[in-house]
Amino acid sequence: MFKTAKVLGQTYQFQNLKEVMAKANEEKSGDQLAGIAAVDLRERMAAKQVLADLTLAEIRSHPLLPPEQDEVSRVIEEGINEKIYARIQNWSVAELREHILSHQADGEELRRISRGLSSEMIAALTKLMSNLDLILAASKIENPAHCNTSIGQKGVLAARAQPNHPTDNIQGIKASIYEALSYGIGDAVIGVNPVIDTVDSVKNIMIATKEVMEKWAIPTQNCVLAHVTTQMKAIQQGGPADLIFQSLAGSEAGNKAFGINVALLEEADELMRKEGTSPGPNHWYFETGQGSELSSEAHAGIDQLTLEARCYGLARTYNPFLVNTVVGFIGPEYLYDSKQVIRAGLEDHFMGKLHGLPMGVDVCYTNHMKADQNDMENLGVLLASAGVNFLIGVAMADDCMLNYQSTSFHDIATLRELLGLRPAPEFEKWLEKMGLMKNGRLTEIAGDPSIFV
Template identity: 80%
Template structure:
């Protein structure tokens, strides 16, 4: 395995594959904070050059985090289809990239070869792609899933209504749900981040959301994004949960910091399949985001893009209904400015799609980053062009509970209109029945939540 190259008359010798992966990344403040980033653009180009010539076998035979030391690595390794891997094991990373971007690589073919790829191989291909490459590749792939309804079809942009409330006030949450619905959002999920992480509180919110869904005959799903163990207690107490949620990290140590492991996820998976209230067969909602492993001192010297890809390797074990990266949520320590946030959002979406996941994005940022709402508009349009399964809607794009900025209900309506996209088919029929939408366009009453009063 050659880890040496020359660029503009200067020789670069990399220590190991972990260093090549880290230094081949586009600039990220998180990699700089970890002390693993390329020192300058020349070193970055050298690392990309070395990475492009490595074979997929090289990557598999020199694991960044060996399976004997990490259960996420074991899940990823066990998930590789050996027959498909043998077909492509001698491809270089550059050849993998070229194939993915070729006309020959259709949706079905990309889904097939992805079963022979590890998360690290998918991450490596992302490091060699431009933003346009990431959009082009992801746009080919449509991962359709079904909980109560199906989302992810061609021409569909679904939306999560995120009606968070700073005190978990059930009536306040309900008011925000009605506003989101009135703008045509909510087909992906009515999903609430709770302030109070108790089974009773989670149960109360789930009961309210299910009551709203039943009263208005809304074809969607509900979820409360408490810790998985809290949701499990609520479900065992009779809470009507259509799916179950958990944040993921890309290493065993990172997941331990979240209070989870694979055994717990397996237990939760069995519970939601037996006692969940949706038709399935997809019952999970996972969230991820570049940098969480560094926060937990659980990155093992691996760059944040590759760790993010490993999250998706773990997620695909459970065939989730939806997955999204919360791309700018952690802050400037990991993604410093709009250029880095936009790049990470496109990387994450591409890598999730290549794992066969129904990939969405919380197009978001914190107020101490060098990002503004115009940047979120840009990323939202780029992801819409890339075929993102869903995005997240928050009243006025301002989450008053989590204290960060996202996209608003009317932003999502604009994404759909500009890009010629529609809600999920079953949900669009309901919007038409309610008079909110007609012939794929919002009507004059759209945006008026009093229609539910």
């Protein structure tokens, strides 16, 4: 037996750390589907109490997925800064939470501590934090990154322009890019999800997005979110790519289901250094999302929050420019309703930030989830307050190719005005030059895509 805890007169026994971690989570349909969630609120509280008293050293000495069996575990274990870890290893998770939320711990301190923490420790901490804790702690951490341009500075809310089209029609993709730009959207990246995952088609979209950037001298970066191997071939055949994209999972088996492994990521990283079109140093765009490991039966009995943290542990070794949790895309069997999506969005954002990552969130939902656009607007405000690096901009929030809803160009412009946030500095200068923005506000002509025709 691993630990016991007494809650409201009842004693709970936990067999191992995996069980404590799963049962300490806020309610998620994905943990229930996996059959590892707490059965009721009392059991959840018992697990949280056990977790609060565990030391960081205890967490490290009980690996959920041993490094000998899993390469993601190896990457995380090898990435720990031993000197910083040695200083904090005897802290309990409760003490870690209190330190992080204290006035003494500023952004620099959090970035330093971060290097001594494993993904499992960050996951454990997150399970003990309230939504406002997650917002406050994340807001302290500034993780800027540079590709062609810089994003992630304090006071900046950047956005990906996501101009997807159901048949990859180049003119249709450009039309949505123009609309995005006219609302001041596209400073994080102009990023297209292709329907057709072939080298020629992906290369054509790379060229088309680059053409728009060059014609109008737009300070941003392009990306075509095909499978990494398709992008690599397109790049080798001369396709211009400022960023290279891949979805990550938190276990080796999960990554296998995505058709990737660490060796392939290394190869792609090397290719970008040699043949990418941006100066970098940050040239990766990763996407994640709670539940993907369970959906490919690669979860190894680990809860979805912890696996998500492990994605960030893998991501941070590649110093990415963008990490985006596509929080509500996977469906109600993993995150059932708006309450669960909002919670997961705040968890992922905080965990990514504490891993040192330039975090963005695709605030989104599918039509079979118990959520609607109002819920996304709420989460958008929460994340913008928490200092999210970027959000996803889709025309009227309706992605006509991926068939889900995200945040709109209007929403991101609204969040900027509401909270006094600005586009990325170089992009804002460009918007001013184009007459689309003045003193951080959209001008009269903003919203007219035909200025780019």
